Amino acid sequence: MAHIHLEDGSFTLFWILVWWIIALCLIGIALFLLRSKYKPDPKKITIAAFVTAAAFAIFQVQVPIAGGVHMNLTPLIGILTGPVIGTLIVFIVNILSAAIGHGGWGLVGANVLVNFSEVLVAWLVFKGMKKITTDLFTRSGVATFAGLFAGNLAMIAVILVSGIQGVHQTTTQILAGLSLLAAINMGVAIIEALLTGLIVAYVGKIRPDILEGDRK
Amino acid sequence: MSVFIERKGLVIFGAILIVVLIAALAAYQMTGSMGIEDRYNTAVGLPVLQQEEGGTFFGFSAEGNPVLYLIVLCVLIIVCFVAYRYFRI
Numbered sequence: 001m002a003h004i005h006l007e008d009g010s011f012t013l014f015w016i017l018v019w020w021i022i023a024l025c026l027i028g029i030a031l032f033l034l035r036s037k038y039k040p041d042p043k044k045i046t047i048a049a050f051v052t053a054a055a056f057a058i059f060q061v062q063v064p065i066a067g068g069v070h071m072n073l074t075p076l077i078g079i080l081t082g083p084v085i086g087t088l089i090v091f092i093v094n095i096l097s098a099a100i101g102h103g104g105w106g107l108v109g110a111n112v113l114v115n116f117s118e119v120l121v122a123w124l125v126f127k128g129m130k131k132i133t134t135d136l137f138t139r140s141g142v143a144t145f146a147g148l149f150a151g152n153l154a155m156i157a158v159i160l161v162s163g164i165q166g167v168h169q170t171t172t173q174i175l176a177g178l179s180l181l182a183a184i185n186m187g188v189a190i191i192e193a194l195l196t197g198l199i200v201a202y203v204g205k206i207r208p209d210i211l212e213g214d215r216k
Numbered sequence: 217m218s219v220f221i222e223r224k225g226l227v228i229f230g231a232i233l234i235v236v237l238i239a240a241l242a243a244y245q246m247t248g249s250m251g252i253e254d255r256y257n258t259a260v261g262l263p264v265l266q267q268e269e270g271g272t273f274f275g276f277s278a279e280g281n282p283v284l285y286l287i288v289l290c291v292l293i294i295v296c297f298v299a300y301r302y303f304r305i
Contacts, residue, residue, distance in 0.1 A: 064275030100280035133225025177259030187240025
């Protein structure tokens with residue numbers, strides 16, 4: 001849910017390039033791993049295609065809560081496909097979003113990093129929670145909260161490190177403003193956690209093989 | 217006690233949900249209702265721009281430009297056709 005929703009020109013060219021280069025490095029590593037170590041089977045590619053379409057579609061809908069919020073299903077991407085394929089999915093979703101005018105092209109790199117943190121943390125927590133409970137709804141719900149919390153932290157960090165062009169607020173003031181925004185975002189995470197929990201529980205009930213084994 | 221252990225995961229989920237809900241409601245009380253762009257601009261100190269009101273469906277609305285949706289769809293169809301026709305992907 002933590003998408004940096006600022007116009008192009010908010011970051012300096014230097015920071016746009018920095019976040020893009022880091023994002024491209026991540027994508028390069030993901031592609032290398034997919035070609036060498038973690039070759040995906042056709043079933044996984046099909047799941048990846050479905051979650052990409054679902055994440056893109058839901059990301060374009062502004063939900064009328066607190067004046068307008070988004071969901072993006074990044075934790076579901078992490079749970080169903082893992083962080084390697086998930087990195088490519090969030091890149092595609094962000095590119096397509098920028099192409100239709102939702103978010104700036106310059107912020108795609110930063111947003112890929114933010115969304116990657118959501119995918120990675122959700123995947124790690126979903127796997128880690130297996131020691132505490134086997135209930136899929138609970139595991140995916142908690143993983144969603146953790147993933148989206150990490151995404152909000154990443155979003156705040158990226159904005160604070162980059163700075164915003166043309167504003168006179170201090171770092172403390174921006175941090176305070178972004179903290180409130182993150183709290184609202186986490187409110188939306190409740191809906192996303194329930195939704196993700198229900199989807200994963202349903203998938204686990206009708207197609208447990210999709211959730212079995214180590215997802216890469 | 218055994219019920220608690222069995223439902224430990226659900227208790228954790230419920231506790232997180234309550235904490236998050238309280239924090240979100242408190243933040244909403246402080247900031248009030250505003251669109252996502254306005255919320256970001258206000259948070260970082262950028263001027264709040266006047267947004268053109270588009271069509272909504274029960275308050276739900278689509279982001280982006282509808283013309284760009286069509287262009288992107290056409291480009292994707294062409295790319296998929298070429299990929300399938302010439303590369304058999």
